[in-house]
Amino acid sequence: MRFLAAILFSVLLPAGVAHAADLTGMTCVQSEAAVLRFGSNRAETDRAAQEFRIEMNRLHARDANGQEQQYPLVQVQSSRYTAGNRTIIFNPDYTAADVAYVTMTDVQVSRWRCQTQK
Numbered sequence: 001m002r003f004l005a006a007i008l009f010s011v012l013l014p015a016g017v018a019h020a021a022d023l024t025g026m027t028c029v030q031s032e033a034a035v036l037r038f039g040s041n042r043a044e045t046d047r048a049a050q051e052f053r054i055e056m057n058r059l060h061a062r063d064a065n066g067q068e069q070q071y072p073l074v075q076v077q078s079s080r081y082t083a084g085n086r087t088i089i090f091n092p093d094y095t096a097a098d099v100a101y102v103t104m105t106d107v108q109v110s111r112w113r114c115q116t117q118k
Contacts, residue, residue, distance in 0.1 A: 023073065025117045026054040028097060033110035052112065059083035090114070 030050045036043045053060045059071045071084035079090040090097045097112040 022057070023054045023094070023116075024056055026094070026114055027117060028052045028054075028112035028114040030099070030110045030112050033101075033108040035106050035108050037106045046108070059086070059088075088112075 028051070030052070032045055032047045034043045035046050048064075051062065054073060057073045059073050060068055061071070062068050069084075071086070073081050073083045073088075075081050076087075079092065079094070081088045081090070085102050087100045088097050089099075094116070095114055097114060099108075099110050099112055101108040101110070
């Protein structure tokens with residue numbers, strides 16, 4: 001019975017969440033986002049440019065006050081990651097990403113342009 005449990009465990013283990021591939025040195029820029037505020041039935045556009053960087057499998061994001069927050073970057077599927085409340089889906093060559101960001105007051109959807117500094 002233990003042998004069967006060990007085989008079952010080894011088969012199911014890879015199906016869990018994997019840590020992000022090494023994206024260290026990547027910088028991404030968001031130039032605008034579509035924002036849907038809860039309680040509103042129309043989307044707004046936020047054109048504030050925002051820069052994100054990835055170092056050692058952590059997403060570094062600056063807020064409007066210039067304070068930097070760090071979030072563990074976790075690979076969920078091939079080229080799909082989560083970081084805090086963000087879901088990031090990279091294109092195949094990792095030069096762009098579509099991002100959904102859910103806060104307590106709104107949902108933001110944006111496109112990032114990315115490049116790697118190696």
